[in-house]
Amino acid sequence: xxxxxxxxxxxxxxxxxxxxxxxxxxxxxxxxxxxxxxxxxxxxxxxxxxxxxxxxxxxxxxxxxxxxxxxxxxxxxxxxxxxxxxxxxxxxxxxxxxxxxxxxxxxxxxxxxxxxxxxxxxxxxxxxxxxxxxxxxxxxxxxxxxxxxxxxxxxxxxxxxxxxxxxxxxxxxxxxxxxxxxxxxxxxxxxxxxxxxxxxx
Amino acid sequence: xxxxxxxxxxxxxxxxxxxxxxxxxxxxxxxxxxxxxxxxxxxxxxxxxxxxxxxxxxxxxxxxxxxxxxxxxxxxxxxxxxxxxxxxxxxxxxxxxxxxxxxxxxxxxxxxxxxxxxxxxxxxxxxxxxxxxxxxxxxxxxxxxxxxxxxxxxxxxxxxxxxxxxxxxxxxxxxxxxxxxxxxxxxxxxxxxxxxxxxxx
Numbered sequence: 155x156x157x158x159x160x161x162x163x164x165x166x167x168x169x170x171x172x173x174x175x176x177x178x179x180x181x182x183x184x185x186x187x188x189x190x191x192x193x194x195x196x197x198x199x200x201x202x203x204x205x206x207x208x209x210x211x212x213x214x215x216x217x218x219x220x221x222x223x224x225x226x227x228x229x230x231x232x233x234x235x236x237x238x239x240x241x242x243x244x245x246x247x248x249x250x251x252x253x254x255x256x257x258x259x260x261x262x263x264x265x266x267x268x269x270x271x272x273x274x275x276x277x278x279x280x281x282x283x284x285x286x287x288x289x290x291x292x293x294x295x296x297x298x299x300x301x302x303x304x305x306x307x308x309x310x311x312x313x314x315x316x317x318x319x320x321x322x323x324x325x326x327x328x329x330x331x332x333x334x335x336x337x338x339x340x341x342x343x344x345x346x347x348x349x350x351x352x353x354x355x
Numbered sequence: 356x357x358x359x360x361x362x363x364x365x366x367x368x369x370x371x372x373x374x375x376x377x378x379x380x381x382x383x384x385x386x387x388x389x390x391x392x393x394x395x396x397x398x399x400x401x402x403x404x405x406x407x408x409x410x411x412x413x414x415x416x417x418x419x420x421x422x423x424x425x426x427x428x429x430x431x432x433x434x435x436x437x438x439x440x441x442x443x444x445x446x447x448x449x450x451x452x453x454x455x456x457x458x459x460x461x462x463x464x465x466x467x468x469x470x471x472x473x474x475x476x477x478x479x480x481x482x483x484x485x486x487x488x489x490x491x492x493x494x495x496x497x498x499x500x501x502x503x504x505x506x507x508x509x510x511x512x513x514x515x516x517x518x519x520x521x522x523x524x525x526x527x528x529x530x531x532x533x534x535x536x537x538x539x540x541x542x543x544x545x546x547x548x549x550x551x552x553x554x555x556x
Contacts, residue, residue, distance in 0.1 A: 156451050158418050158425045165406040168399045172384050179375065185444055186374045187403055188410060188419065195407040198369045199400035202388055205366040206396040209389065217359050218389065224359045243386055250357050 162188075214285070216261040216278050218243055226250075226259060233257045235292040239282065239311060241265050241299065249297070257295075260285065265298065266307040274310055282311070286318050293321040300327065363389075415486070417462040417479050419444055427451075427460060434458045436493040438486065440512060442466050442500065450498070458496075461486065466499065467508040475511055483512070487519050494522040501528065 157163040162184055169180035187195055211217070212224035219225070226232065226246075236257025240246055241264065249255050262277045285291060294315055298304040312322055328346035329338050338346075358364040363385055370381035388396055412418070413425035416438075420426070427433065427447075437458025441447055442465070450456050463478045486492060495516055499505040513523055529547035530539050539547075 157448060158413070158427055158451075159406075159410055159421050161406040161410045161421055162419055164402045168402040171395075171399070173387050174380065174383065181445065181448065182375065183373050184403075184406065187407060188444075190407070192407055194372075195404055198372070199404045201365045201369040202385075203396055203400045205360075205362040205385065206388060206391070206393055209360055209362045212359075218363055220360050220362055226359055243389075244382065247358060247382065250359075 211263075215259045216263055216281070217246055217259060231256075235290055236295070237282075237285065237291055237293070238295040238297050240297050241304070241307075245297065257293075260294075262298075262307070265301075265303045266310055267303040277307075279311065279314065283314055286315055286320060291320055293323060296322065296324045412464075416460045417464055417482070418447055418460060432457075436491055437496070438483075438492055438494070439496040439498050440483065441498050442505070442508075446498065458494075461495075463499075463508070466502075466504045467511055468504040478508075480512065480515065484515055487516055487521060492521055494524060497523065497525045 157166065165184040165187065166177065166180045169175055169183045170177055172180075175183070187198070190198075208220070210219050210222065212219040212227055213222050214227040215224060217224045217226060221228075233256045237260050238249065238255065238257055239260045239262065240249070241262055243261060243263070246259050246261060249259075260278070260282050262279075264272055264277050266272060266274055266277065282294075286294065294311075296308045296311060298308050308324065315322055326349065327342060328349065329335060329342060335343065358367065366385040366388065367378065367381045370376055370384045371378055373381075376384070388399070391399075409421070411420050411423065413420040413428055414423050415428040416425060418425045418427060422429075434457045438461050439450065439456065439458055440461045440463065441450070442463055444462060444464070447460050447462060450460075461479070461483045463480075465473055465478050467473060467475055467478065483495075487495065495512075497509045497512060499509050509525065516523055527550065528543060529550065530536060530543060536544065
């Protein structure tokens with residue numbers, strides 16, 4: 155694309171580095187920014203730079219945090235005997251949004267993936283083991299994806315944690331609410347029958 | 356959504372102000388930025404602030420520009436007797452990308468829309484008239500949309516410009532290349548037959 159302004163071109167290039175944003179959307183964003191008052195643009199930029207410069211990772215669970223220990227780990231009303239292991243920060247936010255989980259987390263911020271050169275030592279697995287061995291943890295929920303890498307990581311974690319006197323569980327897989335049986339893949343459907351639950355009213 | 360960090364929350368809020376970006380995409384962008392080296396984040400922010408602070412509007416055609424007169428108006432190889440009137444900066448970029456137009460532009464940066472409180476005096480129409488009356492312009496192409504507002508603006512411009520000894524034209528409307536006749540709306544199809552062209556090989 156040709157622009158009449160280098161400044162515009164640079165801004166479009168920067169917006170286009172964002173995930174899921176092509177040149178056309180980036181142009182739309184840049185022109186939107188051009189129409190904004192200067193103080194809004196400053197606020198936009200400073201919020202992002204401020205986050206990048208000042209955000210920390212929680213020393214307990216590895217979640218993003220404004221302080222040394224995140225608000226979830228610091229919350230004394232939560233069930234401290236329950237730890238849910240997830241791959242990413244986004245997974246924590248998704249589970250928090252259900253408002254149904256009251257335990258703690260452990261964010262791996264990655265997954266064992268030999269193809270991408272990520273081994274167990276690149277993830278905070280020793281930290282998880284340390285938490286399990288020193289804190290009053292009774293159950294670890296493995297909430298990783300069912301991809302090859304997710305299954306490998308779950309299996310690795312299971313092997314490392316089973317020597318401790320804790321319950322190791324994994325999230326239920328099955329037909330999602332609102333989904334039709336006929337459009338559900340065979341593996342999910344088979345698992346949902348195998349892991350059937352007592353009928354509750 | 357609940358976040359464990361105010362800094363993250365603020366960045367997500369800012370990304371969510373961008374056009375077409377919801378909370379989920381905004382979170383994705385903020386987490387992407389978190390993974391970037393600090394210098395990339397600084398570059399991102401400074402490109403946008405730099406554009407907002409330093410960009411100008413061309414004093415001739417109103418296009419965004421790094422200098423007083425934009426690169427299109429300053430280009431002496433272009434046909435200076437031809438001016439294409441468009442609604443927005445984006446329209447100029449779209450036409451420039453065709454590589455088929457060699458004239459100049461006049462960017463209204465808006466359209467007459469009484470509902471939005473935009474009247475003729477809010478648009479650089481006097482500037483256009485001034486260009487037509489003082490420069491060697493032979494033809495003005497009205498390349499505005501076919502919406503109610505676009506048609507109103509075209510009609511208004513036509514009335515203002517017809518007293519000058521110039522040709523006033525409008526871009527061709529018809530069936531787009533690759534479109535099927537059966538899926539084309541009646542108005543477009545009717546116009547494309549009415550305005551049929553001699554067959555060329």
